[in-house]
């Protein structure tokens with residue numbers, strides 16, 4: 001079995017974690033295609049070159065480091081993302097990218113020439129924190145969104161993906177598609193840490209539906225407008241927040257629903273809110289329940305509008321169906337964990353990942369390592385470096401097994 005160099009992996013994670021680090025309690029902020037994201041990309045590219053890899057940047061800004069095999073074939077690929085949410089952690093995404101790089105560095109250490117090529121991938125805008133939808137880079141690679149659709153996405157300031165790719169110099173011109181894809185990631189949930197298990201063998205990912213919506217009522221004077229004559233958009237949105245939460249409780253089966261953004265307008269103490277914009281996030285692992293939940297969530301938006309005499313707009317901005325990974329790939333991950341004598345268990349993923357989209361074009365699997373206290377998307381996110389190295393060891397051996405030698 002290959003063993004990765006845990007000190008080298010730790011050093012790389014720590015160095016990458018400095019980029020966008022805001023100080024104690026502030027975590028890491030590397031929003032997609034920002035200056036911080038560019039610095040992270042530049043550092044990653046310098047490491048790819050140091051490892052002797054061919055650097056490929058595709059038109060949506062995904063970065064690949066390709067290591068030749070003894071035959072000419074599509075590569076066995078592993079990766080994740082280097083963008084983060086605002087004030088996120090140093091492991092989410094970075095572990096999957098740098099763990100894959102460590103796997104390839106380890107092949108270099110051992111002097112192994114694989115039969116098929118292997119590649120490490122860094123996908124653009126996985127988080128969706130700046131540009132929606134999330135998983136933009138892998139979505140384009142998997143053909144779930146056209147390049148032109150992705151280019152046209154804008155952040156809150158009206159700046160487009162295409163303009164930012166050009167500005168930071170990561171609008172490439174060559175595609176790379178793998179024969180198989182692995183993703184190492186922190187669990188971002190509490191299960192592995194609570195059970196004291198080092199490796200999660202991920203069986204699939206729950207579906208994620210995202211909407212942006214807006215209620216339109218009528219702004220008016222709070223002192224002179226009788227209650228029965230109001231068309232209060234925020235009141236409608238408030239009802240929606242509660243009914244969307246009740247939907248998850250009624251559906252059961254670990255359905256999760258969240259209204260994460262809510263903006264009344266004009267946002268003034270003595271004006272009845274004439275407008276309120278909101279988002280909805282719905283998650284469910286079972287396909288039939290997922291589809292049913294989407295219909296019911298949309299019906300709730302209409303219901304609250306009619307209860308408060310509002311007009312509304314609703315746009316679905318993300319619809320990543322539930323996936324169940326290729327059983328042979330999942331078995332391979334499990335076998336590598338067992339051979340390495342690491343503790344492991346099977347589990348589904350609650351969070352979305354690039355693997356969710358890569359699954360639609362090639363056999364895919366994921367490896368989880370514990371998040372201490374289950375914390376993620378926050379400055380407190382932490383994973384034990386020993387567990388990170390164990391995950392990279394499972395990854396390296398799974399890649400080698402598929403690529404052959």
Ligand SMILES: [Zn+2]
Nearest residue numbers: 081092093126
């Ligand atoms: Zn991630």
